[in-house]
Amino acid sequence: NSFCTLLGWLLAQHISSSVCNDDFQPRREMPHTLIKICSLVGTALLVTAASALVPVEVCVTSRIAREANSQHARFAVEYYAASEAPLLSLTTRYIGRFVPGASRTTANDLAKSFIINGTTCDVVIGTGSSLLSPVLSPIVDQLWIDYSATSSRLTDPSLFPFFNRVNPSTVQGTAAIAALAARFGWTKVNTLAYNDEIGVTTIAGFVQNLVDLGGEPGLSLSVDPTSSKADFIRMMDAFAASDSRVVFFSSTLEQPPFVWLMEINPAT
Known part of the structure; x- marks a missing residue:
């Protein structure tokens, strides 16, 4: 897709292949890959922005029992966008919320929250789950980057056309x-x-x-x-x-x- 093509142009296909292809064989460890990818999203958007500020809304899915992951993703986007893409007018917010007494985020709760609050997002980060991401897929039509979902089924572009991952699949x-x-x-x-x-x-x-x-x-x-x-x-x-x-x-x-x-x- 156009996102992966642009990343390939920016980094000579190196990180782009790790996001888009299951055939990627990493030759060295790339720590904090999510952080780097998020900063590249900002850089890519700047290519067409000239000198004007580009408004970008990034939505991070919030998961019960994994809230630290959501917080880290949001911090990564905000920190690297501010330091490496100063022409972005970036706003970030969570999609989803804690439910008192619940032990896990349910797919229905997350989908309902996205329909109500997430359709205006320019970029979606998450869900970080091989169980939740397939359920969310039919209602996501934005640039979508997942930081830990590994299910091989998510690789099928006909079923998950907007889904990209920064980690290898199963x-x-x-x-x-x-x-x-x-x-x-x-x-x-x-x-x-x-x-x-x-x-x-x-x-x-x-x-x-x-x-x-x-x-x-x-x-x-x-x-x-x-x-x-x-x-x-x-x-x-x-x-x-x-x-x-x-x-x-x-x-x-x-x-x-x-x-x-x-x-x-x-x-x-």
């Missing part, structure tokens, strides 16, 4: 893990997925890469929000009884209960 991650399994001779690997967008797509990508390298999937199980401790224990017992000693799991939970059970159960 395509790179699952290929690397499958290569690691092959390197250690783990030809058969069990899998455990949290039953959501990122869990299912990550496991599917890993299994495909494992098969391509000559391996085979072992026992495949999944968990969801209704799974109980007894369910987790049964899963661990099933893994212990299988003929594979390796389990690859994918979860959006920061402290998956089944990981704790695996650590205290020597049989697994």
Whole structure:
């Protein structure tokens, strides 16, 4: 798209490829990539602005339980725009809000907030979630940059035409893990997925890469929000009884209960 083309012109395709293509192979670590991309947005807009101030409204999605990420994104945009793009008349604001007593931002709440408050934004930053970004996509028609959503499904430009990311997708991650399994001779690997967008797509990508390298999937199980401790224990017992000693799991939970059970159960 035009945004990626312009970034490519500015940086000889270097950072542009990391935003637009899943085939990007980073040759060195690029810390604070979101900060740099946000500053480049301002620089790109200045190309057509001549010497006049360019009004730009940047909207950052606000997420319950991940508010620090939203605050960092907003600070990055404001700080680097002020120091590197002084001709921008930049305003930033949050889309979404805290809900007392809630533990996570729901897709419906975020979509409703965007429809009410986000349609006038010039740039959208976020959501930072492989679960929330696909839901928000049908109502976003602005320049959109996500700082941490990794789902490989978001790569499809026919489904997510305005979506760009600054981090690799699970395509790179699952290929690397499958290569690691092959390197250690783990030809058969069990899998455990949290039953959501990122869990299912990550496991599917890993299994495909494992098969391509000559391996085979072992026992495949999944968990969801209704799974109980007894369910987790049964899963661990099933893994212990299988003929594979390796389990690859994918979860959006920061402290998956089944990981704790695996650590205290020597049989697994």
